Amino acid sequence: MAKTSTTAAHGARDAHDAHTEHAGHAHISRGTYYKVFAALMVLMALTVGAWWIEGMIALPRLLGVTIAMAIAIAKTTLIILYFMHVKVSERATQLYAGAAFVGFAIMVIITMADYFARGWPPPPGPLP
């Protein structure tokens, strides 16, 4: 109930001085930026650390690539959500940001499906 009235008051104020003030605009604080940066540094250390350990012990190659890519995707998600403000952006912006990666996934799936249809892994020598 209290929440509804606050929202209503908010809307009224927004309509009143929409040109000058935007108190209703969601905002990411500096503290959050520092936390996200710390997380990015930890992930950075993790990815180099994982590579260094993989150089000493025999791990399946697929596992190594999966770890590296999982860390890269985690970093990207943090950057997009917080540094690029997608978390507090309007829905249309969020849709576009997501669509880019869906589009890339479609390209990978169709291309690899074609290669698999021609026989994968390929025989030694240049790809057909």
Place this chain on the structure above:
Amino acid sequence: MATTTPTAKPAPAHEHGHEAHGRELAHHFESAQQQKETATLGMWVFLVTEIMLFGGIFMAYIVYRWAFPDVWAEAAHHLNTPLGAVNTVVLLVSSLTVALAVNAAEEGNRRRLLTMLGITLLLGATFLVIKGFEYSEKFAHCAGAADPVAWVTGGARLEERECLVPGRNFVFPEAHGAEGSKGAGAAHGAEAGHAQPQAGLGSPYQLFYFLYFVATGLHAVHMVIGLTIVSVLTFIAWRGVITPTYYTPIEVGGLYWHLIDIIWVFLFPLFYLVH
């Protein structure tokens, strides 16, 4: 036209109707907030095309690495991983400073905004200098010099022939390649048979370095564009154009900078951290 009312000063066409809001708000928008959201969405549409541009390179990378994992493992050992890691940190810090610049613009703190943009420029330049050193190392080896400084001064020569720049003179160092492949080959099984190191266009290792130079080169071009954008932003912030109501240029320019950072976040493990 001007002669009809010589006494009245012709008012600039854009002066009318701005009493209710700042000059920066175009008339087809209801509020500065809506104008900023529209610009942000437009920038994202452009960023999608950028992701598809780099996406093509990543697609080629996926196909070739999947097809030739052993070639990848050996070739990647000749990249300078410590410098690549330093560059990753440099770019991540620059992303933080850009985010803080947007925050300073939002809060109307011009001094902090200028400081953050300045640090971003320095970090971007640092990245390009380090990347340039890595490139010049590869080109110096092709010229037979041990390092870029020796290349210029005519100093120490490279003991073993090596040229990792794709082209007719491409030579993948045989001894190092065999040494590096011992562990990898034993660990991962060499059932596919190791590709024999060859010189020139026939060398399979060229594929890795071709993708490396194309991907990091295109990324470096984006860095140069990004540095130009941040320079312009610094100039307009210094001129006082940026206010808490109108900081869209900082926001949108920042989005571009973060995208460059994201591309590098993927390029680094894909080229420097390969086994």
